[in-house]
Amino acid sequence: MQKKVAPYPGKISVVFRKGPLGYLLQDPSKEARRNKNDPKLQDKSAPVREDVVHQNALTVIYQRGGDESDMKEVQGEYILQFGKYKGKSFRWLLGNDVGYTMYLIKDLQKEEAAGTSVEEGHGKESLHSFVQYALSFTEIKTLLNYKTSRVSVAAEASEDDQLVGFGSRAKSTWKEIQESPFYEAERQRWVEEKRKKGRNC
Incomplete structure (x- = not known):
């Protein structure tokens, strides 16, 4: 039986260095x-x-x-x-x-x-x-x-850590607001306050 010869015996591919979980190692070799x-x-x-x-x-x-x-x-x-x-x-x-x-x-x-x-x-x-x-x-x-x-x-x-900057909770962060049990109701009120503020400018 004749042995098959690869058409490009000298072909070389990149060998990436990987950790045990298969992720690419990023530090220099x-x-x-x-x-x-x-x-x-x-x-x-x-x-x-x-x-x-x-x-x-x-x-x-x-x-x-x-x-x-x-x-x-x-x-x-x-x-x-x-x-x-x-x-x-x-x-x-x-x-x-x-x-x-x-x-x-x-x-x-x-x-x-x-x-x-x-x-x-x-x-x-x-x-x-x-x-x-x-x-x-x-x-x-x-x-x-x-x-x-x-x-x-x-x-x-980092946006979540920024202060609201207006309304009754101006000094609260957006993250604190979102964690509040009254978030949805308060959000509606702030949207309204912001709209009024924009109208009065």
């Missing part, structure tokens, strides 16, 4: 810590253009017998052109420091939302590509959604 703490291991060369990065990645894929038509696999071999892990592959970063990956995604999202991104160049190009690559993984999107929902829950909690 030992290798990542070593790289971060030892300046001699850090790449100090000038950033290169994305088309060069792409061509180099294709060469790596070809040499190891990977799938050159799989953009996700190709991008995994892209080399970072910025930050403390410059010189490492996109795939390496996802496998070694998910916490830093989340920081990069959120920081870029904040910049874009505020319209404050001024830095351009090959480093920024590389950052955009990496974020796009990271977000193509369900594990990263799930973690991002979880973190975003926790932030919105925390924001709602």
Whole structure:
């Protein structure tokens, strides 16, 4: 019986570090810590253009017998052109420091939302590509959604701690009001008071 040969014997996937319950570990791996703490291991060369990065990645894929038509696999071999892990592959970063990956995604999202991104160049190009690559993984999107929902829950909690600011219970917090057994009746009265207050302004 002839043995089946895989069409792409050198194909490599990201191996996420996970805890015993299956959640992604976000702290840096030992290798990542070593790289971060030892300046001699850090790449100090000038950033290169994305088309060069792409061509180099294709060469790596070809040499190891990977799938050159799989953009996700190709991008995994892209080399970072910025930050403390410059010189490492996109795939390496996802496998070694998910916490830093989340920081990069959120920081870029904040910049874009505020319209404050001024830095351009090959480093920024590389950052955009990496974020796009990271977000193509369900594990990263799930973690991002979880973190975003926790932030919105925390924001709602802080709103509950704010003072009402008007009416007979102006010095009570919204949380105290909601916990009151007379909440619904009082809420109706405050809505009315607020409406009158708005009319008299």
